[in-house]
Amino acid sequence: MPRHKLEDAKPRLLAAGLSLFAELGIERVNSNSIARRAKLAVGTFYSHFDDKYALLQELQMRSLDVLRSQRLAALREAAPDPEAQARAVIAAAVEFARTHPEAYRLAFGRERAASTRQRSLISESNRPTAEVLRRLQQAGRLDPDLNVDLASRAYAAAEAGLLLWWLEDPTRGEARELIETLARLHPVVACRLS
Amino acid sequence: MPRHKLEDAKPRLLAAGLSLFAELGIERVNSNSIARRAKLAVGTFYSHFDDKYALLQELQMRSLDVLRSQRLAALREAAPDPEAQARAVIAAAVEFARTHPEAYRLAFGRERAASTRQRSLISESNRPTAEVLRRLQQAGRLDPDLNVDLASRAYAAAEAGLLLWWLEDPTRGEARELIETLARLHPVVACRLS
Amino acid sequence: MPRHKLEDAKPRLLAAGLSLFAELGIERVNSNSIARRAKLAVGTFYSHFDDKYALLQELQMRSLDVLRSQRLAALREAAPDPEAQARAVIAAAVEFARTHPEAYRLAFGRERAASTRQRSLISESNRPTAEVLRRLQQAGRLDPDLNVDLASRAYAAAEAGLLLWWLEDPTRGEARELIETLARLHPVVACRLS
């Protein structure tokens, strides 16, 4: 006996999952409670997702997509100078974390779609940075001794780690300070030549 | 019917827990399997730990203590120059991660003693760095605009993130490169004046 | 894999619990055995009751409700004389114990919904008696020195204790004798004036 309009089950499950995961962490959440919060039956949950990890993964992918597109937009509007561009991309990330704290926590926090041997999301969002660094290095504008993969990975960890920590208590700093701090650690800045 | 010598139950449980947590993550491990791997009865597990999270926490604390003391030892032997000291402390961390990969993963990886609202272990190991930066800043040897808390937190995240990523596949870089990369991002270096 | 019709799980669990508690006492009974006797899965037990004590409490409440209503019915049909009324109410209790021995044992026997600091069920069923005595005393038809609370509580214990003992071996007396004996101890009779 179908009781709800058909169209909105999936978005409701995603929203319910997002808030529950953010509150409790995946391992403390179960499919029944997600359905309950979405005011749907458990069975409905299973007709949309294989399990809670699938829902988590979808949430993470959606978050990353939004973040990615906001970074690209920022990039397009930034001055064509590597440092300005790095700063713009960082600012986009800080803004995303500020406006979607639950999504950011879910995508970059400790939650993993368990079973899945999913590539780290940090690595995922890291790839473009490595590319940029490589190009700068070839252009002679970056320390040639730098291991570009390590540096971009270290920076990505710094960004995610700092923002997650900040989200726990946003009085820990102002957006401006966050951006400034991250910019100084960004390889484009910290390892530039001259 | 007690069958084992008295002295070794707890160390065996710790060792069994360390290897199982490292292999599977806490949520895939249960008290029965820890006891089984330690060749002890379940009850023995519970006469030494309240639950698997307590065992995890003890492992984390022990790892941090060892890491802390190795950092201090490195510090004592380093030249009295801030940059040399930062490098020495980084080298000690890399060495610890290399020689105790499971312990490092457990202490800094995503595993958390759940329910416990335990202070992040990264923050914990972060405190001394912030102190050093504050002193340098007062001595006028560090950018006075730097928010020392944010910077040290960002660096700590970079270090932990990079080492965890490296441990997944140690061919990703040489110890030397890791140290070099982290040194460049360390606030003492990246934000020094002149 | 749900296998049963929906309607009958709870009644079946109640019936299974009643017979098992009566046979063995709560502490010798466990949720698995209740479910097994009801030919249901353990999980089904827990989707209807928090634990075995909750089931016990529901059985006790239901028994008391039935007993209460039978006492009221008896009262309505009795002559408007206090002694006749007491006798009618006693007879109703004896009849209830005779026809629902397990329910009576569960409600008045030693089984308690443990942890619960539940008001004694004897006290519960005692309240009306105390009221009646108080009114008779004010009307000058009962010894004015009598402590009505103590007397009604003592009587209630006598009634419950005698019936429980009788249920252990009904050849210990005839219903008529039980009623007669209890009537003589009832404060309305034992403490009447003139």
Added chain:
Amino acid sequence: MPRHKLEDAKPRLLAAGLSLFAELGIERVNSNSIARRAKLAVGTFYSHFDDKYALLQELQMRSLDVLRSQRLAALREAAPDPEAQARAVIAAAVEFARTHPEAYRLAFGRERAASTRQRSLISESNRPTAEVLRRLQQAGRLDPDLNVDLASRAYAAAEAGLLLWWLEDPTRGEARELIETLARLHPVVACRLS
């Protein structure tokens, strides 16, 4: 490695058991906690008692012995009149309950040495009353229609039930009132002829 003087292990276990049983009820108490409260090792518990039920039974027996002897003493000092004697015996019970509330609760409360098909302790303490009634009835001083077994059993339940209830909150009445109330319900009084 014996650590305690040999002589006092058993009394200490009995005292520990008495207080724990009184606090929590047998089913919430276990041999380990009894030994712990007695500041002895578990093993010592098992060298003195088969299990916690054996300890309970010993406590109950000891309590009954003391109560019995106090009743006898009271009887010896009472006037040779049945009613005075009943009153004296009741007073002894009230006094015992007042001075040894834990022991009284243990002996007459709902705790049972489970497994044991032990005769009810109430029945046990009931026997003498039935004897007395029978003699009075033969002497023509008691209603010849009275079923002496039922009456004495009902009275015993009233006495135990009232005193247990009173012990829960001794402000419920004064010793004098308790004695008076119980005396009125005692078959010797309530069923005497003329």
Added chain:
DNA sequence: AATGAATGAGATTTCATTCAT
């Protein structure tokens, strides 16, 4: 597609009892 009671494997935890010291 939606429902939700029912399922039962499996995890957590307790505690009476043993036995080497």
Added chain:
DNA sequence: TATGAATGAAATCTCATTCAT
């Protein structure tokens, strides 16, 4: 006799998943 760490059977409880409606 006393000790107490170790044992492991058994109880409690959870929750992902199914399927008749």
